[in-house]
Amino acid sequence: MKTKRFLVIAVMIGMAMSVNAQEASESKYGADSVACVTNLSIYGEAYKQWESNKFAPESISMEMVKAWREVFLNCPRASQLIYTRGEKIMDYFIRTNPKDKDAYIDTICMMMDNRAKYFPVDPKTGGSQVANIMGRKGLLIYTYNKNRYEEAYNVLKDAVAMDPSQLQGAYIDAYFKATIDMVNNDKAEKMTVINVYQELSEVLDNNIGALAETEAELVAAKEDAEASGDADAVSGFDKQIEKNEKNININKGVKSNLDNLFQPYASCEDLIKVFSAKMKETPDDVVLLKRITTILDKKDCTDSKLFLDAAVRLNELEPSPEASYSLGVKFFKDRKWSDAATFFEQATKTDNNDRKYRAYRNLGMCYENMGSLSRARDIYRRAAQVDPTNGEPYLLIAMLYAGSAKQFSGEIESKAVFWAAVDKCLKAKAIDPSCADKANGLIRAYTAAFPSMETIFFNDYSEGQSFNVGGWIGETTTIRAKK
Template sequence: MVYKTEISINNKMKKYILFMLMAFVGFTAIAQDTDDDDEDDNNPEACQNKWGSDSVTTAKKLSLFNQYYQEKKYVEAFPYWKYLFDNAPCIQKRITYSGPYIIKKVLREEEYKPRFKGLVDTLLLCHDKRIEFFGQEGYVLGKKADDMAKLSPANREEALAIFSKSLKLQGDKTKYDVPKDYVYAGVKQYKKKELSLDSLFMILDEVTPIIDANIVTYTAAGASVKDSLKGVKWLSTQDAVIGMMKPYLDCDKLEELKKPYYADNKTNVAWLKATVKLLDRGGCDSKAFYLECSEALFTLEPSTDAALSLAKAFGKQGDDTKAVSYYTKAADLAPTDEAKYEIWIKLAKTAKNNKQYSTVRDYARKALAINPNSGEAYILIGDAYAASASSCGTGDLGRGGVYLVAVDKYYKAKNVDPSVAKDAQDQINKYSSYFPGKEDAFFKGINNGDSYSVGCWIGETTTVRTIGG
């Protein structure tokens, strides 16, 4: 009887030890089994027998796997991982989460290269099992598509379909590397003549709104450091995508591809947007077809950005009348005073370049109505006055009188806006040297400190200062 009791106690102890081992093994890696990219959608019903048919062996294998994994000895960890994946795949998230990474490490080893195809199949199955047990379908499909496209090129067409599904599920939550991986796979398929150019552009159309939306979100003013770093990654993605597509973004080819569909889509906002963006990325913004599509889009959906794009495009063509018209529309549609201000300043500079000096002041005054402390606006007015000295210097003090009112504006710029103080002072130094001479003014009955009016389009009154006075 005593002997039987001892056996009973030993069996209980074994069960207790096994239970503690299972608990310990499960706990040691739980902190590292999370995925920061998305929230889990666990499916308890999919994982009904977590420890498999042999819980003791599973516990031993799991302990050894975690030991090697934590030491980053992935090749050594592989045999234990393989047992767990085959027999207890949901024992830990790490089994499916890190399985693809482990297999990629193993595939570099000579001894495993004969098993390449089978291991790749297992790798892809890892992604499926992860979705089955832990959800995150859209996010994981992006990983699966990339692995399939790169490790199993014969199945690249299927990979492209998986990429597309991933983007549809994730939308703007897509991870930054998925769009460039998708385009890369598409370009590879096109080069093999297994994908049409039109289909390649459709891929570009899919990824572009997601890239644009994330750049806007993560590069916005006031973004946190973490978000700003994401913004850098998205900008890098945009550069990579444009770089891969650049050889195919020829304006003639793009027009050949898109123009046959224009008549049927000239009232289709989505099609017009995609086409305008595509042409813009191809450097076709001065082409007649780009302008035709852009104006059609602006008519259907007026916006500041669309008006600015048209203004710049017509400016490149030398059509200043249309350029100014669209700049003015952009200012009217601008959602903020800051945006309106920037447009008025841009228009003032454009008018200055075109030697339309009275118009420079008109636009600069509109900018000042929004920001009375704009030194830049006052400098533009001063420059317009100084440039008009020849045509407006018809008074008693000649050109010198015009330079007086120009310098007044530079002083005003310096006083209201310290950020332009140096530029303003440079202009003051330059044009003060052209002030009227004291003797010339005296012979005309004008002295320092007198009031003096400049006519012409300027119509300003100033205080006389003379050289040598």
């Protein structure tokens, strides 16, 4: 009986909404402020009690739900807590009454629409939060009932169109899964998956790029605080850096999941087949050409004629860093290092941090292949500045150092490059745990090339002593013996 009464309350919200929403006063506490404040107090205190009991099913209060409903209907401007707490209430009903979940999902949708209507501004930032609210609406629809994927897809699609920067990782993940459901159920063409994949990849790349810039600013501010001896400020920056790094890893995790979900649609054969047909229809569509070159590059399908045709046409129609990058990739594949370097240099002027990073990385590889090792290292360092959380540039520098051992004569000098190389590997995995396996593999190889303790001793050095690696490397490292 109690469950049925709860269901009636949830459904009644939908029945009463059209009437009561019109009657609700424009004031914060509605037409009857006394009743609103009373109900706020009743449901608020009861909710806190329920929360203190870890939202145990047996401790939910019927009076709380009734009071919450009255507040929701009659003074929807009273507080954002009406909506965040309402989510928790509806979540309880859905979990305990799964057969009636659609009625509760409808109520959640109504709540989200009201929250966007009455609280469009984020009180913390002063900016719009409507896209974020709609993103959450789409996520909850998809989470609670995957059969409503089309509804979730449309809500999330609109949220991305409003402001993609507001979308959290979970929203992006749900949007892509709903997109795949649309295609698998013949409600969208296969190209939709490709388009949404690129769109969301760009959102995540921009998020990661913005967070990387924030990280660099925080690290610089922390260094200033350390120099001035402000311990409290240093502690504060450490917490901000930790939070920022957590957000970077979340975005990278979502991006990795997106790549995995896209994999069944990402064979070069399938991509080329789909894109070739589209390019034949609209060969001068700049948006399409960018999509073709970007995705074929990401999926390492750049040996195809389609990639070259799209890259050349894009550069003719709209010369840009993005077009230059695509041509750079093609020349790189053809081992035309000088030509590739020219285009990658132009590509570094892009505003897209992910593309900027890859342009610098590839430019460094061009100089490395041309034998300009010092220049290659400088470029890899630029790549590291663009993405301070990426360990790859340091691994590339490590391989540069180790590969130049034959340029140095002397028992110690020729081995010192491996000390410097290991230093870079250690730094790489310290800032980027995702590259730890590769870094550890290189460390094992390079430590095997360390000089023996006897060699160090007979050259009048000792383990742990500082050593300056000469030549173009010009770095100070620490003497270590092969174990």
